[in-house]
Amino acid sequence: MTTMRKAAHGRRRLLGISTGVLTLLVVAVAVFPVYWMIVSALQGGSRFTTPSLLPVDPSLDxxxxxxxxxxxxxxxxxxxxxxxxxxxxxxxxxxxxxxxxxxxxxxxxxxxxxxxxxxxxxxxxxxxxxxxxxxxxxxxxxxxxxxxxxxxxxxxxxxxxxxxxxxxxxxxxxxxxxxxxxxxxxxxxxxxxxxxxxxxxxxxxxxxxxxxxxxxxxxxxxxxxxxxxxxxxxxxxxxxxxxxxxxxxxxxxxxxxxxxxxxxxxxxxxxxxxxxxxxxxx
Missing domain, CATH: 1.10.3720.10 (MetI-like)
Structure with a gap:
């Protein structure tokens, strides 16, 4: 019985981890366009020639x-x-x-x-x-x-x-x-x-x-x-x-x-x- 409970607990833990990872992926896909929009807005015209995940020399110009x-x-x-x-x-x-x-x-x-x-x-x-x-x-x-x-x-x-x-x-x-x-x-x-x-x-x-x-x-x-x-x-x-x-x-x-x-x-x-x-x- 102890072995069965451990196995069930392991499956629940694995399911929880999988659900969490999947949730993070979905959130990342949904949020990334907004993040990219903000990063692009913080880069000047000349600095936008090379896209970057982080704003290079950010400004509100x-x-x-x-x-x-x-x-x-x-x-x-x-x-x-x-x-x-x-x-x-x-x-x-x-x-x-x-x-x-x-x-x-x-x-x-x-x-x-x-x-x-x-x-x-x-x-x-x-x-x-x-x-x-x-x-x-x-x-x-x-x-x-x-x-x-x-x-x-x-x-x-x-x-x-x-x-x-x-x-x-x-x-x-x-x-x-x-x-x-x-x-x-x-x-x-x-x-x-x-x-x-x-x-x-x-x-x-x-x-x-x-x-x-x-x-x-x-x-x-x-x-x-x-x-x-x-x-x-x-x-x-x-x-x-x-x-x-x-x-x-x-x-x-x-x-x-x-x-x-x-x-x-x-x-x-x-x-x-x-x-x-x-x-x-x-």
Missing amino acids: AVWTVLEKRPVMQWFGNSAIVALSTAAICSVLSVNAGYILARYRTRTTNFFGLSILFTQMLPATLLLVPLFVIMRDLAMVDSLGSLIVANTAFALPLSIWLMRGFVESLPPDLEEQAMVDGCSRFGAFLRVTVPLLKPGLVVVVVFSFLLAWNDFFFARSLIFSSQKWVLSVGLTTFRTEYTIAWPEMMAAAAIFSIPAVIFFALVQRHLVGGLTAGSVKG
Whole structure:
């Protein structure tokens, strides 16, 4: 028995070591591009001719060059406006639509829900032409408003279905009890249901914010004026016909990634709970 226990202990230890090594490899693969971006941003143009795992004579010259000679902060502001607006609109619309789909189960709502799910299967390339025609007819082409509408249209279907799952995980008895105590249907929804949907709202806000923040396809197709570009489009200006300003591009990419990292760090505690809260009914 002692020999068997030792053998079992050895297998568990070997499994633990293997799992740890595999985890480190996965983390290294995921983190290395970020590390390479930072190292490249800390190297000047002449020092970047020979790539190195460690920055050679590191400096912030590339960062200051980007901030002084490129309208990075203007692009940054445009990205923030588009991403925050998309997240706000998606959160409001998805809560209301998800609640209707979850609480009022009729043939009409079921058909509407399936239609929303079908639109999520359409690629962005298929949505671009009708969106461009609509924006052109509304005189919204080459404006941040057109970009907000496009990103909202692309993020909203999945946001609605996510919120529907969260609403279905809440027992309707809570709303009925609130109505017995004197609340209207809307009052019960606003005072009881919405506060309980906080984890789901966090998931929707993070999803729609990151989708709009990282968008390039719609931004490149609907915005023509350089002063209205978002940062994802502005990064392409560091590549010319014959050269690529790698340190400056990496410095701008690092600036571009900072808000997403901070935003994710602030909501990660709620996000972990939100990812599992809508998976269980009742």
